[in-house]
Amino acid sequence: MNEPRLLLVDDEVPFIEAISKRLKKRNFNVDMAHSGMEALEKLSKDDFDPEVVILDVKMPGMDGIETLEEIKRKHPLVEVIMLTGHATVPSAIDGMKKGAFDYLMKPCDMEVLVTKVGEAVAKKRAQESKIIEARMKDIMRRKG
Amino acid sequence: MEKALQKTESNSQKGDSQSQRSESHSQNNESKTDKSYYRTLSRNIMFTVIIVSFMPLIFVAGVLFIQFTTTYTAKTTAHLDTLVKKHRQNIDVFLNERQNNINQLAAMSTFENLSDHAFLERQLAILQREYGEVFTDLAVLNDQGEQIAYAGPFGLEGAHYKDAEWFKVAIKQPHYISDVFLGMRGFPHFTVTTRQFKDGKPWILRTSVHFQAFTDLVENIRIGKTGVAFILNQNGEFQTHTSLKIENPKKLYQKMLPTKIEFEAKLPENIDDKGSFTESDVDKKSNSTQSKRNSVESRDRRELSIEHRHIGNTLYVATMLQNKEWVLIFQQDAGDAFADLNRIRLTALIAFTVGGIAIIAMAMILSQRMVARIVKSEGEKEMMNQQVIEHGRLAALGEMAAGIAHEINNPVAIMVEEAGWIKDLLAEEEFQKSENLEEFTRALDQIRKQGLRCRDITHKLLSFARPAESGNHIININEMIAETVNLFAHEAKFSNITFEQHFKQNNLQFMASQTEIQQILFNLINNAMDAMKDIGGKILISTSKEDKMVKINVEDNGSGISQEHLARIFDPFFTTKPVGKGTGLGLYICYGIINKLGGNITVKSALNEGTVFTISVPAIEDQE
Numbered sequence: 001m002n003e004p005r006l007l008l009v010d011d012e013v014p015f016i017e018a019i020s021k022r023l024k025k026r027n028f029n030v031d032m033a034h035s036g037m038e039a040l041e042k043l044s045k046d047d048f049d050p051e052v053v054i055l056d057v058k059m060p061g062m063d064g065i066e067t068l069e070e071i072k073r074k075h076p077l078v079e080v081i082m083l084t085g086h087a088t089v090p091s092a093i094d095g096m097k098k099g100a101f102d103y104l105m106k107p108c109d110m111e112v113l114v115t116k117v118g119e120a121v122a123k124k125r126a127q128e129s130k131i132i133e134a135r136m137k138d139i140m141r142r143k144g
Numbered sequence: 145m146e147k148a149l150q151k152t153e154s155n156s157q158k159g160d161s162q163s164q165r166s167e168s169h170s171q172n173n174e175s176k177t178d179k180s181y182y183r184t185l186s187r188n189i190m191f192t193v194i195i196v197s198f199m200p201l202i203f204v205a206g207v208l209f210i211q212f213t214t215t216y217t218a219k220t221t222a223h224l225d226t227l228v229k230k231h232r233q234n235i236d237v238f239l240n241e242r243q244n245n246i247n248q249l250a251a252m253s254t255f256e257n258l259s260d261h262a263f264l265e266r267q268l269a270i271l272q273r274e275y276g277e278v279f280t281d282l283a284v285l286n287d288q289g290e291q292i293a294y295a296g297p298f299g300l301e302g303a304h305y306k307d308a309e310w311f312k313v314a315i316k317q318p319h320y321i322s323d324v325f326l327g328m329r330g331f332p333h334f335t336v337t338t339r340q341f342k343d344g345k346p347w348i349l350r351t352s353v354h355f356q357a358f359t360d361l362v363e364n365i366r367i368g369k370t371g372v373a374f375i376l377n378q379n380g381e382f383q384t385h386t387s388l389k390i391e392n393p394k395k396l397y398q399k400m401l402p403t404k405i406e407f408e409a410k411l412p413e414n415i416d417d418k419g420s421f422t423e424s425d426v427d428k429k430s431n432s433t434q435s436k437r438n439s440v441e442s443r444d445r446r447e448l449s450i451e452h453r454h455i456g457n458t459l460y461v462a463t464m465l466q467n468k469e470w471v472l473i474f475q476q477d478a479g480d481a482f483a484d485l486n487r488i489r490l491t492a493l494i495a496f497t498v499g500g501i502a503i504i505a506m507a508m509i510l511s512q513r514m515v516a517r518i519v520k521s522e523g524e525k526e527m528m529n530q531q532v533i534e535h536g537r538l539a540a541l542g543e544m545a546a547g548i549a550h551e552i553n554n555p556v557a558i559m560v561e562e563a564g565w566i567k568d569l570l571a572e573e574e575f576q577k578s579e580n581l582e583e584f585t586r587a588l589d590q591i592r593k594q595g596l597r598c599r600d601i602t603h604k605l606l607s608f609a610r611p612a613e614s615g616n617h618i619i620n621i622n623e624m625i626a627e628t629v630n631l632f633a634h635e636a637k638f639s640n641i642t643f644e645q646h647f648k649q650n651n652l653q654f655m656a657s658q659t660e661i662q663q664i665l666f667n668l669i670n671n672a673m674d675a676m677k678d679i680g681g682k683i684l685i686s687t688s689k690e691d692k693m694v695k696i697n698v699e700d701n702g703s704g705i706s707q708e709h710l711a712r713i714f715d716p717f718f719t720t721k722p723v724g725k726g727t728g729l730g731l732y733i734c735y736g737i738i739n740k741l742g743g744n745i746t747v748k749s750a751l752n753e754g755t756v757f758t759i760s761v762p763a764i765e766d767q768e
Binding site: 012019085 | 569
């Protein structure tokens, strides 16, 4: 199986840099965005196509929840893990209601993060394979 | 964000300096100025009440007093007037009668008849039979003052009166009444004469009036203890017997003379009161009976008037007699005359004084009570202010803490991640041989651990400052307490702590976030158990409903909280627990949650006896 593709979105540059280094070391394919808009742009490009987005709730400009809604609208299959640093647990929960996979408190344990990301990737891939399967069946039926 | 933080900081600094200022102010000056202020206030209230109460009292009492005094004085005076007038009339009638007796006798008899001693004796006997001992003797005098005939007990035949004062006057007038004098007989008496003519020469019939009989007329006037009457002639000589000693009776006579004769003559209608007019009627009648009387108008006026004099402490009522320059004087001590009035005055004065003292006492008590109440309410207001300040202080602290937490959390997260990154790198083979590898690992672990500790603190702080959780539910507090206590059951068994739950009422409900209320209960129970960790004991949790508020008591009989700790117990980061064991945020968070619900949390504690936390939050009405 190929490396899981992650997109880290946070306005705290040093934080996502550190995280991305650590995740890369754990064999993740990681890209970074520093704002909601940038994240959406990167998602729209075909060259990277991230499977999981790790999204900070509190960001200047377009905040986490808005970004989440936009991602889910445009890319329903991409899984999103909310990352909350402060008094935003309720909004993280809100995010989960709006389709986020899970949420994590900043600073988070790397092991926990890796596990969560693994689960999200697995879910996404399972979903995709189901879709492929469905398509296959459809094609088979047409054939047959 | 930094800007906001700075703002909060400056705000809180401002708040601090303000509170400090107000504290020092209250310590130094306020107690002093307050005392004098309240004293002044008390005094002002007292004086106002006294003045407002006394004004109408004095006014009404004064008016009544003056009215009463005037009326009573007028009444007393009128009474005396009547008395004096009546007696004057009596005296006048008496004197007129004597005069008439003599006149009649002279008119009905001839000079010759009267010159006869036996006839004269007979006439005297008749008069004495008719009028008693009033007539002492009878005598006939010729124009030379020789006593031609005499009947009476003194044997004065042949006596010569040519040089006697009374004769000099009597011979010139048709009739005459003399002043009282001793005369030849050596007894006080006065004579009544009538002048007749025989052959162009005048002669006089004379009688002496018994002094005692006349005096009795006047002495009958006795009122009270000191009221006596007497008659003075124009020389100030007593014309009646009196026990009185009067200094300078002549002067008294002068004083008693009517002073306004001329004035009254000009304004006859203003002479006197009605009594005088009736009096004048009587006078007219007596005038008509005595046609011969010639009276000057001014003299008439004088006769009508009654004079009042107030000399020293003595009240004088005087009137001129009709047919002589005699003045009838009634004299009484003012105190005696107005005894009743004085008694009433005294009673009124006592009543006024007692009433006044009562008013003053009432004013003092009232003002003191009012001021005491004001002081009390001011104290309550001060306490309320303190609470508001305390609330504001905690709110400011909360904002500041939340700001700090926000700002610190991200750097901490980065530090932790960077430390994790180093640890990741250490795992690579080239570092495995390093002799300090173990130390590095330990240090990195420590950094991570402390970072996570920071995170815990900031998260607790932020949970306090964050806005109300959207999901407020109906909390059935009794059930929740039972559930929460169950969580502690295991731990309590080890510490020898027993739980007791006392619910006065079922179905105590209020709106709140379930997790928050659980957190509060958790915190309070945790604290209570800490307080009894070594000794064991009992935790009593009770609920009740008072004034639409649900009350929750968490009571322990542990070590208690000292006074200085009690004051700071709800402050953030205040803890008595060892470093690393408590963040000092538990009660701070409880305070925040309860405040947000519109309730309050209070604490009472005594060292070594225990602590009670009381929470009250608005209840849901049962009506639904």
